[in-house]
Amino acid sequence: MLKLAKYLKKYRVHMILGPAFKVIEAIFELIVPLVMADIIDKGIATKDTSYILSKGGLILLLGFIGLSCTLVCQRLSSYASQGFGTDLRTALFRHITSLSHAESDSFGASSLITRMTGDINQLQVAVAMMIRLVIRAPFLVIGAIIMAMMLDWKLSLIFLAIAPLVSLALFIIMKKSLPFYKSIQKKLDRLSLITSENLAGARVIRAFSENEREEARFEAANIDFNKTAESAAKISALLNPVTSIILNFGMIAVLIFGGVRVYDGVLTQGQIIAFVNYMTQILLALIVVANLVLIFTRAAASAARINEVLETMPSIQNTHEEEQSVEQNHSPHKKIVFEAVNFSYHGESKKNVLQNISFSIEAGTTFGIIGGTGSGKSTLVSLIPRFYEPTSGRILIDGKNIKTFPITELRQKIGFVPQRTALFSGTVAENIRMGKPDATDAEVISALQTAQGYDFISKKAQGINFYLEEGAKNSSGGQKQRITIARALVRNPEILILDDSSSALDYTTDAALRKELKNREKKMTVILIAQRVNAIKDCDCILVLDNGTISGLGTHHTLFSNCSVYREICTSQGELADE
Numbered sequence: 001m002l003k004l005a006k007y008l009k010k011y012r013v014h015m016i017l018g019p020a021f022k023v024i025e026a027i028f029e030l031i032v033p034l035v036m037a038d039i040i041d042k043g044i045a046t047k048d049t050s051y052i053l054s055k056g057g058l059i060l061l062l063g064f065i066g067l068s069c070t071l072v073c074q075r076l077s078s079y080a081s082q083g084f085g086t087d088l089r090t091a092l093f094r095h096i097t098s099l100s101h102a103e104s105d106s107f108g109a110s111s112l113i114t115r116m117t118g119d120i121n122q123l124q125v126a127v128a129m130m131i132r133l134v135i136r137a138p139f140l141v142i143g144a145i146i147m148a149m150m151l152d153w154k155l156s157l158i159f160l161a162i163a164p165l166v167s168l169a170l171f172i173i174m175k176k177s178l179p180f181y182k183s184i185q186k187k188l189d190r191l192s193l194i195t196s197e198n199l200a201g202a203r204v205i206r207a208f209s210e211n212e213r214e215e216a217r218f219e220a221a222n223i224d225f226n227k228t229a230e231s232a233a234k235i236s237a238l239l240n241p242v243t244s245i246i247l248n249f250g251m252i253a254v255l256i257f258g259g260v261r262v263y264d265g266v267l268t269q270g271q272i273i274a275f276v277n278y279m280t281q282i283l284l285a286l287i288v289v290a291n292l293v294l295i296f297t298r299a300a301a302s303a304a305r306i307n308e309v310l311e312t313m314p315s316i317q318n319t320h321e322e323e324q325s326v327e328q329n330h331s332p333h334k335k336i337v338f339e340a341v342n343f344s345y346h347g348e349s350k351k352n353v354l355q356n357i358s359f360s361i362e363a364g365t366t367f368g369i370i371g372g373t374g375s376g377k378s379t380l381v382s383l384i385p386r387f388y389e390p391t392s393g394r395i396l397i398d399g400k401n402i403k404t405f406p407i408t409e410l411r412q413k414i415g416f417v418p419q420r421t422a423l424f425s426g427t428v429a430e431n432i433r434m435g436k437p438d439a440t441d442a443e444v445i446s447a448l449q450t451a452q453g454y455d456f457i458s459k460k461a462q463g464i465n466f467y468l469e470e471g472a473k474n475s476s477g478g479q480k481q482r483i484t485i486a487r488a489l490v491r492n493p494e495i496l497i498l499d500d501s502s503s504a505l506d507y508t509t510d511a512a513l514r515k516e517l518k519n520r521e522k523k524m525t526v527i528l529i530a531q532r533v534n535a536i537k538d539c540d541c542i543l544v545l546d547n548g549t550i551s552g553l554g555t556h557h558t559l560f561s562n563c564s565v566y567r568e569i570c571t572s573q574g575e576l577a578d579e
């Protein structure tokens with residue numbers, strides 16, 4: 001948790017003043033038993049009503065001041081804990097967005113969401129309790145022991161005897177419960193994952209009548225989580241009874257030996273009452289300490305999970321490699337060049353997903369990529385905007401190693417349309433302007449027209465201000481694809497990557513889209529991944545991938561004649577060389 005203390009620097013004043021007010025309240029609370037002893041020994045014993053009323057008024061005054069101090073501390077702790085949570089959540093979100101795909105994949109979306117919400121909420125509670133009680137509870141315990149020693153040091157030895165026993169109980173229970181709380185958070189991640197999968201795939205689950213199977217899967221994960229939580233709760237539940245038993249035995253000892261001291265005339269009845277009050281204060285304070293142990297045990301597990309994310313450095317960062325901006329052997333016509341590129345996913349087998357990939361793409365041309373499922377098509381194009389880093393080899397854009405580009409500058413050159421459409425709740429215009437925040441309505445409409453999406457948008461009463469629901473569920477697959485293509489086009493990128501992003505379009509719309517891309521005034525270099533030969537057969541050059549290696553490179557006619565993999569794909573789709 002100490003690693004996260006830097007997020008509390010803004011709230012140093014609150015961290016100092018909050019406990020200070022709590023200490024003032026605790027001081028007044030420690031004075032009350034002495035006043036009560038005076039009332040019993042001097043007021044009640046002598047039947048002095050005025051003395052009883054005056055001391056009673058003093059107790060009310062002490063209570064009012066203590067309450068005021070508590071309210072001030074509560075406000076300060078709430079402000080600091082909520083501010084801490086807000087700052088940490090912002091920092092964590094910013095860090096998560098800086099991670100490359102490899103790091104994000106290793107954590108998983110559901111786990112990151114749980115850390116952003118549940119774990120940070122647990123830390124907020126810990127910060128609030130730290131301000132309110134961490135100083136007050138020990139102060140009360142120590143203060144009560146000192147006050148008791150001032151009354152009778154011999155009787156106060158009972159206090160000193162029980163303190164180590166309570167501390168030992170706290171230590172053992174904390175040590176036993178910490179592993180369970182770490183496990184609980186991981187199993188909560190599992191529950192979140194299953195829930196998110198079921199919500200996202202609800203239609204698929206119902207279509208295949210898999211409700212019972214998914215319910216069983218969730219129930220199994222839920223029972224597993226419940227068993228771990230129960231184990232932690234059983235251990236944690238021992239805290240209050242164990243500390244209460246120890247302290248109640250102390251209370252009995254005070255009454256027994258205190259009675260003897262009263263009989264001997266060493267102590268008064270009022271002083272024994274004060275002793276009992278101090279023992280009660282210690283009991284309540286140690287119960288608070290016991291609960292704090294639970295809170296900080298959970299917070300420690302949550303802090304470790306958050307630190308795990310914050311300490312994970314993105315594998316892809318802006319570099320400062322000293323390299324000439326243009327290679328000596330670079331042709332000005334070459335827009336993109338792959339040189340002996342190999343790639344394997346982090347954490348998986350050492351077998352390369354892409355092996356010895358070398359090819360070049362001419363500027364202003366349309367470059368098609370085709371291959372069987374799992375051949376590495378999407379992985380290959382993900383290397384260009386540096387979503388992943390090649391294991392070896394290098395990639396050049398305009399003769400410059402992509403590692404020498406600032407990441408923002410590199411990605412500004414590229415319009416990327418992923419295989420899976422990703423749209424956000426908001427208007428169509430807002431989604432498209434993610435590609436260019438300052439785009440005018442005319443530019444948005446132009447991009448939609450090129451993407452063959454303006455026809456259906458213009459029929460909406462709101463036009464480009466048509467509101468898309470979460471995940472654009474109120475639009476069809478083809479409509480969503482056309483909006484995502486428009487989002488990439490609106491920035492007029494130098495390179496446009498379409499990763500099988502027209503799969504939901506009919507042949508007529510797909511053909512019209514490809515025609516519009518060729519007719520644009522600004523010549524883009526277009527990389528088109530497709531499953532259908534018909535979608536890429538007119539490309540200036542086609543790359544054929546087979547199990548992560550290049551099987552063929554050339555035009556449709558050349559590949560049909562010379563590449564058996566390509567010819568097999570064509571014949572399976574009824575495509576012929578002369579078409």
